[in-house]
Amino acid sequence: MIVTVASGKGGTGKTTVAVSLALAVATDTVLPGQAPADDPSVVLLDCDVEEPNAHLFLRPSLDLRREVGVLTPVVDETRCTGCRRCAEVCAYHALAVIEGKVLVFAELCHGCGSCSWNCPEEAIREELRPTGLVEVGRAGALGFAQGILNVGEAMAVPVIRQVKKQGAAVVPGGLVVIDAPPGTSCPVVESLRGADYALLVTEPTPFGLHDLRMAVDVARCELGLPVGVVVNRTGVGDEGVDQYCRAERIPVLMRIPLDRRIAEACSDGLPLLEALPEYRQPFRDLYRQICQGVAG
Amino acid sequence: MKEIVVLSGKGGTGKTSVLAALAHLGAREQRLVLVDADVDAANLGLVLAPAGLAEHDFVGGKLAKIASDRCTGCGDCLRACRFEAIRAAGKEDGVPRYVVDPLACEGCAACFHRCPAAAISMREQVAGRWFVANTRFGTLVHAHLFAGQENSGKLVMLVKQQARELAREQGADYLLVDGPPGIGCPVIAACSGADLALLVAEPTVAGIHDLERILATTEHFRVRALVCINKSDLNSARSREIERFCADRGVVVVGRVPFDSAVTAAMVQGLTIGEWAEHGPPAADGSAVASELAQMWRKIEPLVPRQTDST
Numbered sequence: 001m002i003v004t005v006a007s008g009k010g011g012t013g014k015t016t017v018a019v020s021l022a023l024a025v026a027t028d029t030v031l032p033g034q035a036p037a038d039d040p041s042v043v044l045l046d047c048d049v050e051e052p053n054a055h056l057f058l059r060p061s062l063d064l065r066r067e068v069g070v071l072t073p074v075v076d077e078t079r080c081t082g083c084r085r086c087a088e089v090c091a092y093h094a095l096a097v098i099e100g101k102v103l104v105f106a107e108l109c110h111g112c113g114s115c116s117w118n119c120p121e122e123a124i125r126e127e128l129r130p131t132g133l134v135e136v137g138r139a140g141a142l143g144f145a146q147g148i149l150n151v152g153e154a155m156a157v158p159v160i161r162q163v164k165k166q167g168a169a170v171v172p173g174g175l176v177v178i179d180a181p182p183g184t185s186c187p188v189v190e191s192l193r194g195a196d197y198a199l200l201v202t203e204p205t206p207f208g209l210h211d212l213r214m215a216v217d218v219a220r221c222e223l224g225l226p227v228g229v230v231v232n233r234t235g236v237g238d239e240g241v242d243q244y245c246r247a248e249r250i251p252v253l254m255r256i257p258l259d260r261r262i263a264e265a266c267s268d269g270l271p272l273l274e275a276l277p278e279y280r281q282p283f284r285d286l287y288r289q290i291c292q293g294v295a296g
Numbered sequence: 297m298k299e300i301v302v303l304s305g306k307g308g309t310g311k312t313s314v315l316a317a318l319a320h321l322g323a324r325e326q327r328l329v330l331v332d333a334d335v336d337a338a339n340l341g342l343v344l345a346p347a348g349l350a351e352h353d354f355v356g357g358k359l360a361k362i363a364s365d366r367c368t369g370c371g372d373c374l375r376a377c378r379f380e381a382i383r384a385a386g387k388e389d390g391v392p393r394y395v396v397d398p399l400a401c402e403g404c405a406a407c408f409h410r411c412p413a414a415a416i417s418m419r420e421q422v423a424g425r426w427f428v429a430n431t432r433f434g435t436l437v438h439a440h441l442f443a444g445q446e447n448s449g450k451l452v453m454l455v456k457q458q459a460r461e462l463a464r465e466q467g468a469d470y471l472l473v474d475g476p477p478g479i480g481c482p483v484i485a486a487c488s489g490a491d492l493a494l495l496v497a498e499p500t501v502a503g504i505h506d507l508e509r510i511l512a513t514t515e516h517f518r519v520r521a522l523v524c525i526n527k528s529d530l531n532s533a534r535s536r537e538i539e540r541f542c543a544d545r546g547v548v549v550v551g552r553v554p555f556d557s558a559v560t561a562a563m564v565q566g567l568t569i570g571e572w573a574e575h576g577p578p579a580a581d582g583s584a585v586a587s588e589l590a591q592m593w594r595k596i597e598p599l600v601p602r603q604t605d606s607t
Contacts, residue, residue: 007307010308011308051506110402112378117406151479152484152516154449183336183476185482188444207339217443222443236557267499267534269500269502
């Protein structure tokens with residue numbers, strides 16, 4: 001089962017919720033005093049590849065580190081006749097032909113392969129242009145993978161795709177918890193695609209409500225996923241989020257109060273479940289509710 | 297006209313609240329044009345109560361469409377697509393059918409070029425709307441990218457370009473840009489051509505990690521950066537860590553804004569913290585936050601690099 005934790009608005013507590021959920025379920029399967037099984041049954045995938053933060057809380061050991069990126073064209077000048085076909089078929093203006101010579105603007109390339117496939121001289125091959133890293137490892141009983149977009153690179157989606165591919169292989173048939181980036185555009189869609197459930201974290205403020213609506217639009221309306229909401233930092237703000245969820249029949253699965261102890265633990269990189277173990281059971285209950293939501 | 301963009305790397309550090317407060321301060325003596333460049337989740341309008349002047353469609357990229365009457369079911373499109381955007385959809389009269397997943401389609405046209413039956417067309421998509429509006433602090437250009445769309449960077453470039461033209465027409469002193477979180481495509485678009493980036497950081501391990509990456513990004517694109525530590529008293533050890541990091545990197549920390557729930561209370565009322573401190577209930581006045589932000593604005597003004605106006 002894949003549960004993606006998303007939010008629309010940034011800084012609502014996605015990482016806190018994703019890490020807590022993953023840890024609560026991972027340790028639930030290990031009896032007290034028993035060593036964790038060799039293979040983890042839960043993996044956390046940090047798909048916020050622009051600003052990956054889950055590792056700061058989990059401090060995982062990493063077994064594998066792989067460069068990932070985009071397949072970009074390399075032109076064999078001995079074969080190229082300067083016919084311009086490659087530039088014509090490129091939807092991203094990543095190729096231009098000037099004075100019979102092909103120029104490649106690699107950072108614009110999406111790696112679709114149209115140029116090489118359409119070249120009548122078979123003068124174009126493709127090479128991986130690294131745009132980021134994928135790291136895989138584990139944190140105790142929990143499997144872990146994250147993507148890191150290189151600074152200056154625009155496209156997060158190719159890195160996210162690779163995190164999902166390599167990370168899901170860690171726990172065949174197990175629970176995959178995805179920590180999504182903020183927003184509602186293509187990196188968020190990629191983090192939600194293929195998920196069984198979207199867990200949306202919000203805060204009870206006008207900003208939180210506005211961005212929750214956007215996240216529901218993507219997860220439920222566009223992707224057709226069952227959604228549930230975690231309201232974080234209750235006690236500030238207003239009633240808008242609750243009214244909206246009631247009107248839209250979206251279950252509010254959990255409420256986490258505004259609590260200075262939580263803020264302080266998070267600020268020092270301490271997982272919520274370590275700082276305040278009383279949250280272990282509520283997160284296990286949250287998981288059970290998600291399972292019910294997936295079952296319909 | 298000088299262009300200042302507020303960025304943060306990490307989401308939810310207070311970019312919009314800080315920018316709205318600066319707009320309130322700046323508008324007292326200067327002419328401003330404002331941009332909300334967080335087109336996924338545009339929140340500046342919730343504080344500025346924009347009154348619409350004009351509304352336009354944003355045409356993003358193209359999407360593939362398969363005409364089933366011409367499709368022979370050969371499956372070349374499925375094999376051509378590297379984005380898992382074409383799915384087999386069973387058979388119709390014994391002929392395999394394929395459909396395009398519009399959310400996965402990147403508009404590359406690989407399928408269009410590969411289809412031997414010319415059954416695929418590429419169609420332009422309206423991917424969002426953009427708006428020009430009046431606010432109490434100046435003209436606001438903002439946008440709404442439809443849920444799940446691509447090309448957020450392109451829309452950010454568009455709204456910035458429109459705002460620059462308006463700013464020139466109006467003889468504005470400042471263009472203030474509320475940026476998106478992250479370091480990728482829309483952030484690069486938001487900071488391109490800016491004279492100064494104000495990085496709002498929070499004193500947490502994640503905040504510091506993300507500040508390092510957004511600072512590397514502004515350095516990569518050669519935009520001068522200043523740092524504002526928001527909720528600075530939440531964790532004073534981490535605040536000092538940010539101060540040391542900035543000192544090592546030669547980056548000026550222009551503001552240390554304490555945590556105050558009045559910031560949220562003001563947001564709920566659609567007010568900037570400065571307005572709240574002036575007109576709000578005295579019990580929770582937020583004046584410490586407001587006065588620190590006022591000092592920060594005075595420090596920022598002389599630090600904006602001299603205008604080179606390359607655009």
